[in-house]
Amino acid sequence: MENRKKQIVDLAIKLVQQKGYVGFSYDDISKQLGVTKASIHYHFEKKEDLGVAITERIITSLQNFLLSIKNSSVSGGDKLKRFIQQQAERFACTEICPISSLQTDFNSLPEIVQKKIEEVSRLELSIMTELVAEAQTEDILNDTDDVQSVAVTILSSIKGALLYRRVLDDDILTGVINQINLILRKS
Amino acid sequence: MENRKKQIVDLAIKLVQQKGYVGFSYDDISKQLGVTKASIHYHFEKKEDLGVAITERIITSLQNFLLSIKNSSVSGGDKLKRFIQQQAERFACTEICPISSLQTDFNSLPEIVQKKIEEVSRLELSIMTELVAEAQTEDILNDTDDVQSVAVTILSSIKGALLYRRVLDDDILTGVINQINLILRKS
DNA sequence: GTCTATATCAAGATAGAC
DNA sequence: GTCTATCTTGATATAGAC
Numbered sequence: 001m002e003n004r005k006k007q008i009v010d011l012a013i014k015l016v017q018q019k020g021y022v023g024f025s026y027d028d029i030s031k032q033l034g035v036t037k038a039s040i041h042y043h044f045e046k047k048e049d050l051g052v053a054i055t056e057r058i059i060t061s062l063q064n065f066l067l068s069i070k071n072s073s074v075s076g077g078d079k080l081k082r083f084i085q086q087q088a089e090r091f092a093c094t095e096i097c098p099i100s101s102l103q104t105d106f107n108s109l110p111e112i113v114q115k116k117i118e119e120v121s122r123l124e125l126s127i128m129t130e131l132v133a134e135a136q137t138e139d140i141l142n143d144t145d146d147v148q149s150v151a152v153t154i155l156s157s158i159k160g161a162l163l164y165r166r167v168l169d170d171d172i173l174t175g176v177i178n179q180i181n182l183i184l185r186k187s
Numbered sequence: 188m189e190n191r192k193k194q195i196v197d198l199a200i201k202l203v204q205q206k207g208y209v210g211f212s213y214d215d216i217s218k219q220l221g222v223t224k225a226s227i228h229y230h231f232e233k234k235e236d237l238g239v240a241i242t243e244r245i246i247t248s249l250q251n252f253l254l255s256i257k258n259s260s261v262s263g264g265d266k267l268k269r270f271i272q273q274q275a276e277r278f279a280c281t282e283i284c285p286i287s288s289l290q291t292d293f294n295s296l297p298e299i300v301q302k303k304i305e306e307v308s309r310l311e312l313s314i315m316t317e318l319v320a321e322a323q324t325e326d327i328l329n330d331t332d333d334v335q336s337v338a339v340t341i342l343s344s345i346k347g348a349l350l351y352r353r354v355l356d357d358d359i360l361t362g363v364i365n366q367i368n369l370i371l372r373k374s
Numbered sequence: 375g376t377c378t379a380t381a382t383c384a385a386g387a388t389a390g391a392c
Numbered sequence: 393g394t395c396t397a398t399c400t401t402g403a404t405a406t407a408g409a410c
Contacts, residue, residue, distance in 0.1 A: 022210045
């Protein structure tokens with residue numbers, strides 16, 4: 001059943017968001033899916049294999065999202081705002097971005113997964129930079145602002161805010177989103 | 188030897204920054220200090236105890252740093268800039284903020300350590316908010332900016348940037364610092 | 375494709391000698 | 393305060409039956 005495989009990866013990503021790569025186990029997955037550990041090993045022989053599948057899923061999700069944004073017929077600024085809003089709404093209050101989670105666990109990851117994380121981080125950054133660049137042509141941003149720096153700052157501040165929100169309260173993230181929108185209003 | 192205890196906590200914090208709370212082991216510590224695991228257990232019977240010591244050390248470091256900043260005879264804006272610069276310089280390129288690391292591992296932490304992380308996160312945020320408030324009275328910031336939001340954004344973006352820097356390259360952080368300084372120049 | 379059973383290993387933890 | 397030795401547990405992983 002190819003569906004079971006998808007089901008496992010879906011759950012694994014959730015678990016990465018909640019407990020990290022090191023912190024989640026085949027036991028977590030098997031219990032929540034109501035099958036045995038051995039059964040999970042049938043689909044992903046080693047945790048490393050599951051790790052690769054997780055990162056590949058993250059990459060395709062990111063690419064799909066990029067396409068849906070690009071094809072939308074709104075202004076560059078609105079695309080950017082949609083991206084930011086979506087990033088913020090994607091996660092439950094105690095969840096963090098799976099990419100952040102894997103970046104944190106980076107030194108404990110198998111080498112193949114490390115490479116994948118590098119790839120996904122670069123991809124995310126380049127998507128964001130592209131959106132910021134488009135927005136800059138519409139005077140939503142100062143010409144003096146460095147496009148790449150703005151992109152990194154937006155991503156970093158959202159990801160960081162998710163960490164604080166997890167242990168504090170919900171409106172931590174709201175404050176950051178508001179602040180980002182101020183940067184985006186040409187001053 | 189009370190010194191050994193300090194030595195263990197020092198190393199444990201480094202390990203948290205490198206591999207996270209879940210990812211580091213008594214074995215890591217014992218090997219690097221050249222003693223046995225049992226010896227580490229003598230000083231910190233359970234990992235939980237070491238976890239508490241780690242967070243308490245983080246808290247006192249933060250408080251000491253706050254005092255040294257407060258007592259310095261520079262402007263509010265310069266205090267803020269010094270804080271930001273120091274946050275950025277504190278960490279080696281593959282290290283992340285230990286608070287971020289513990290926030291990520293939050294759901295896997297013993298309850299006492301969770302409480303401590305909550306405490307340290309609040310403390311950090313309140314310190315930052317205080318500095319931002321002082322800077323605002325000097326027109327370094329727009330009056331319309333929400334002090335708390337600016338504080339969270341500054342902290343979040345630095346912490347997030349450290350995650351990206353770990354897997355990408357060094358000047359990720361530089362871009363974010365530059366961008367923060369733009370926010371701080373009254374626009 | 376899922377099961378039971380089991381091997382293997384690393385980590386946290388304790389007992390007792392020196 | 394550190395050691396050797398040992399225990400326990402939980403996690404990854406495999407073998408082989410259904």
